Amino acid sequence: MAEIILKSITKEYENGFQAVKGINLEIKDNEFVILVGPSGCGKSTTLRMIAGLEDISDGELFIDGEKVNDVAPQNRDIAMVFQNYALYPHMTVYQNIAYSLKIKKVPKDEIDKRVKEVAASLGLEDLLDRRPGQLSGGQKQRVAMGRAIIRKPKAFLMDEPLSNLDAKLRGQMRVEIADLYQRLNTTFIYVTHDQTEAMTLGTKIVVMKDGEIQQIDNPTNLFNYPENKFVAGFIGTPTMNFFDATIVEENGNLYLETQDGKITVTEAKETKLREGNWVGKKVVVGIRPEHVMLDDEAHCAFKGEVNVFELLGSNAIVYIDTAEGRIVMNTPHVKKHEHGEKIYLSVLEEKLHIFDPETERTITN
Amino acid sequence: MSTKKVKRKYKKRYDKLPTVLFFVLPALIPLIVFWIYPISRSIWLSFTNWDFMTPNYKIVGLRNYINLFKDIRFYEALTNTLIFTLGTLFPTIIIGLILALLLVKNFRGNGILKFILFSPWITPTVAISIVWTWIFKVDGGIANKILQLVGMAPYSWIDKSSSAMFSVILVTVWKSLGYAMIFYLSALEKVPGELYEAGALDGASSWRQFFDITLPSISPTTFFLTIITMVNSLQAYDQIQVLTQGGPAGSTKTLLYMYYQLGFQEFNMGKATAVAVVMIIITATLSLIQFKVGEKWVYY
Numbered sequence: 001m002a003e004i005i006l007k008s009i010t011k012e013y014e015n016g017f018q019a020v021k022g023i024n025l026e027i028k029d030n031e032f033v034i035l036v037g038p039s040g041c042g043k044s045t046t047l048r049m050i051a052g053l054e055d056i057s058d059g060e061l062f063i064d065g066e067k068v069n070d071v072a073p074q075n076r077d078i079a080m081v082f083q084n085y086a087l088y089p090h091m092t093v094y095q096n097i098a099y100s101l102k103i104k105k106v107p108k109d110e111i112d113k114r115v116k117e118v119a120a121s122l123g124l125e126d127l128l129d130r131r132p133g134q135l136s137g138g139q140k141q142r143v144a145m146g147r148a149i150i151r152k153p154k155a156f157l158m159d160e161p162l163s164n165l166d167a168k169l170r171g172q173m174r175v176e177i178a179d180l181y182q183r184l185n186t187t188f189i190y191v192t193h194d195q196t197e198a199m200t201l202g203t204k205i206v207v208m209k210d211g212e213i214q215q216i217d218n219p220t221n222l223f224n225y226p227e228n229k230f231v232a233g234f235i236g237t238p239t240m241n242f243f244d245a246t247i248v249e250e251n252g253n254l255y256l257e258t259q260d261g262k263i264t265v266t267e268a269k270e271t272k273l274r275e276g277n278w279v280g281k282k283v284v285v286g287i288r289p290e291h292v293m294l295d296d297e298a299h300c301a302f303k304g305e306v307n308v309f310e311l312l313g314s315n316a317i318v319y320i321d322t323a324e325g326r327i328v329m330n331t332p333h334v335k336k337h338e339h340g341e342k343i344y345l346s347v348l349e350e351k352l353h354i355f356d357p358e359t360e361r362t363i364t365n
Numbered sequence: 366m367s368t369k370k371v372k373r374k375y376k377k378r379y380d381k382l383p384t385v386l387f388f389v390l391p392a393l394i395p396l397i398v399f400w401i402y403p404i405s406r407s408i409w410l411s412f413t414n415w416d417f418m419t420p421n422y423k424i425v426g427l428r429n430y431i432n433l434f435k436d437i438r439f440y441e442a443l444t445n446t447l448i449f450t451l452g453t454l455f456p457t458i459i460i461g462l463i464l465a466l467l468l469v470k471n472f473r474g475n476g477i478l479k480f481i482l483f484s485p486w487i488t489p490t491v492a493i494s495i496v497w498t499w500i501f502k503v504d505g506g507i508a509n510k511i512l513q514l515v516g517m518a519p520y521s522w523i524d525k526s527s528s529a530m531f532s533v534i535l536v537t538v539w540k541s542l543g544y545a546m547i548f549y550l551s552a553l554e555k556v557p558g559e560l561y562e563a564g565a566l567d568g569a570s571s572w573r574q575f576f577d578i579t580l581p582s583i584s585p586t587t588f589f590l591t592i593i594t595m596v597n598s599l600q601a602y603d604q605i606q607v608l609t610q611g612g613p614a615g616s617t618k619t620l621l622y623m624y625y626q627l628g629f630q631e632f633n634m635g636k637a638t639a640v641a642v643v644m645i646i647i648t649a650t651l652s653l654i655q656f657k658v659g660e661k662w663v664y665y
């Protein structure tokens with residue numbers, strides 16, 4: 001159990017490239033923190049700096065109040081699960097799990113007891129004599145977790161632990177990791193580029209891009225109140241629709257004017273828009289596909305033609321070409337729309353996100 | 366099973382034979398001509414009294430072997446062979462690995478250093494042995510000049526029976542180091558960096574990581590080098606011929622050198638081939654032992 005604090009942490013390589021740009025992050029005891037972002041956003045580098053596998057160029061890192069910038073990885077009392085598992089190929093599952101205890105010179109019977117406990121909790125009892133080469137991806141993953149658990153570390157770091165598994169196994173292991181977190185009740189820091197993993201596992205999500213933190217929040221807030229266009233687009237599948245609109249005033253009310261129609265604005269948003277002096281200006285509007293719906297020609301915000309219709313069983317994804325570009329609709333109505341079919345769309349006004357086209361920051365949160 | 370079925374099975378087994386032979390023969394013919402036939406012939410000759418010069422010989426049964434096993438020179442050569450083999454094997458492997466560990470890190474001049482260390486391997490042994498005879502000269506040889514520079518007395522490198530074997534081993538190890546180093550370099554580069562990171566997080570010191578991660582990861586290379594270096598040492602001839610001719614007083618006479626002397630100086634080809642057969646048996650036995658022991662420490 002540990003509290004981890006990152007103060008203006010920067011990672012700059014010899015060639016001058018900054019992978020992480022002065023990030024600040026507070027991770028409380030027992031939190032499950034997810035670092036998420038596209039590849040190259042600095043999430044893995046951040047994790048590796050916390051582990052001590054990567055030097056910190058600037059800033060301070062504290063674990064449980066102690067500054068650990070110059071503390072060797074082995075003295076940070078942190079366990080890590082690697083993307084490629086990094087199991088010792090010449091050791092059996094038993095030896096892999098027992099290795100850290102063996103180094104600490106824990107008595108043999110104690111090691112044996114703990115290895116068996118851990119193996120039982122991960123369903124590895126029958127595999128203890130095997131070598132990693134004889135295991136499936138999922139089993140390797142479990143051994144890697146076993147190796148981390150047995151040390152009872154202050155914090156678990158996981159670097160894209162599920163990315164080498166197939167979709168079905170990934171789903172299973174996700175549930176197992178969530179279960180593990182409940183049982184161990186300790187700090188988890190988890191790196192992924194998969195937003196489903198981020199949303200389902202994390203108690204706190206850190207969205208990163210180009211070495212900077214974009215937003216830190218819980219999954220619900222991140223989904224409902226993205227602070228900028230990047231976060232709005234990154235979280236949620238299918239991704240949020242973005243289109244340009246102008247704020248216009250008619251009869252004392254504000255509207256978002258698109259090429260095909262007008263969208264009313266809720267009272268709360270109207271206040272924000274007036275306060276920010278946005279009337280008459282262009283904005284970027286975001287709406288999630290599940291908040292787009294069919295309407296009639298008279299009331300619609302968009303007119304368009306169906307391009308692709310994907311039936312997913314209980315719902316359907318419809319890709320529609322409009323004057324504002326491609327709009328995606330996620331609808332519970334699974335009636336098939338033919339390619340080229342004319343369609344009229346409106347949006348749920350209270351679910352609109354409005355962004356400053358220059359800074360891309362939200363205007364209405 | 367009916368006869369028809371048996372026939373069909375028989376036919377099935379052999380109807381691919383022409384195709385198999387077509388692919389296998391090109392490899393098999395040189396093997397038969399240059400290896401299997403000469404070996405069979407040598408084994409046959411070891412039961413004869415052929416003198417290498419005349420076309421006639423008599424079959425003498427096991428007499429060559431009995432004579433050989435009664436010959437004190439054989440035991441001296443056997444001991445010399447073992448000393449030479451072990452004396453070259455361990456330093457080649459250990460120093461080769463140390464060099465590879467130093468050179469696996471990238472630094473300026475790394476490539477040139479690798480080339481210099483590897484170059485003895487691609488130079489003919491006879492040529493380097495001649496150069497070493499100059500180096501080892503008691504008067505004016507570089508080796509003794511260096512000893513004098515550091516205030517030590519000159520040394521009889523290849524002229525004394527007590528030091529000749531050491532000198533031959535020194536030359537052989539120097540020649541093979543680069544070869545071992547190149548193989549180790551490639552093996553070291555293939556060890557995944559993540560293993561060391563996992564080791565560091567598990568609390569392993571650098572030494573621990575070396576013994577628990579590096580050594581097991583490169584064990585197939587160590588195994589390969591052990592076999593190759595051993596076989597090379599058992600077959601060493603050039604450097605002994607140039608540096609010491611088996612002397613002084615037989616102190617550097619190995620089994621292969623004894624074979625040469627028996628066959629081509631004493632014209633006793635029967636006894637010489639008996640030595641060769643013993644060498645094959647020793648080589649095969651040692652390799653077999655290594656393979657058996659290797660199952661315990663080599664991880665693929």
